[in-house]
Amino acid sequence: EAQVTQNPRYLITVTGKKLTVTCSQNMNHEYMSWYRQDPGLGLRQIYYSMNVEVTDKGDVPEGYKVSRKEKRNFPLILESPSPNQTSLYFCASSALAGSRTDTQYFGPGTRLTVL
Amino acid sequence: DAKTTQPTSMDCAEGRAANLPCNHSTISGNEYVYWYRQIHSQGPQYIIHGLKNNETNEMASLIITEDRKSSTLILPHATLRDTAVYYCIVAGRGSTLGRLYFGRGTQLTVWP
Numbered sequence: 001e002a003q004v005t006q007n008p009r010y011l012i013t014v015t016g017k018k019l020t021v022t023c024s025q026n027m028n029h030e031y032m033s034w035y036r037q038d039p040g041l042g043l044r045q046i047y048y049s050m051n052v053e054v055t056d057k058g059d060v061p062e063g064y065k066v067s068r069k070e071k072r073n074f075p076l077i078l079e080s081p082s083p084n085q086t087s088l089y090f091c092a093s094s095a096l097a098g099s100r101t102d103t104q105y106f107g108p109g110t111r112l113t114v115l
Numbered sequence: 116d117a118k119t120t121q122p123t124s125m126d127c128a129e130g131r132a133a134n135l136p137c138n139h140s141t142i143s144g145n146e147y148v149y150w151y152r153q154i155h156s157q158g159p160q161y162i163i164h165g166l167k168n169n170e171t172n173e174m175a176s177l178i179i180t181e182d183r184k185s186s187t188l189i190l191p192h193a194t195l196r197d198t199a200v201y202y203c204i205v206a207g208r209g210s211t212l213g214r215l216y217f218g219r220g221t222q223l224t225v226w227p
Contacts, residue, residue: 048214048215056214108157
């Protein structure tokens with residue numbers, strides 16, 4: 001089954017404790033992206049990657065890191081989480097259809113709480 | 116830098132058509148218009164996309180104005196399960212390929 005998986009689904013942590021949220025897709029997609037969603041603000045793009053070893057900042061990259069060492073994985077790293085990073089996080093992937101980003105497939109979400 | 120403008124909320128009677136508008140007056144050249152929806156806090160789900168022509172699939176129809184500055188998503192026979200937040204997105208091309216702006220979307224409520 002074609003899918004995007006995220007782990008963990010729920011995480012409660014404390015300020016300053018490094019964490020990684022994993023994202024994996026089994027569709028051989030070139031493009032992967034991370035979003036955060038906060039009440040009243042919709043989905044905001046954090047980072048995206050057009051292919052292995054290629055990453056770019058989205059709209060809200062501060063406080064986050066990503067890496068794309070393999071095509072299927074795109075982990076989101078919070079080196080020193082702060083309470084303002086409490087949010088619902090979504091990973092997405094898509095093929096690149098020529099010069100446009102194709103339909104995105106989203107993971108189930110990770111609800112992060114930073115105390 | 117908002118790329119799309121949508122009403123915050125709309126409602127619709129079950130069985131009737133739901134028409135969700137979107138303004139994208141700064142859309143450029145070959146940018147596509149995509150629609151996604153999000154039910155409660157699940158991952159967003161793709162609905163439809165288009166460039167210039169009207170499009171239809173099993174879920175919805177997309178009407179894009181001739182000047183491409185606005186579009187309308189049509190759910191022909193809305194059901195209670197269509198209650199969701201609907202996002203209109205202009206997808207980047209060229210130097211902005213990969214940058215996707217979801218905005219705040221429209222909360223559609225379908226009532227019995």
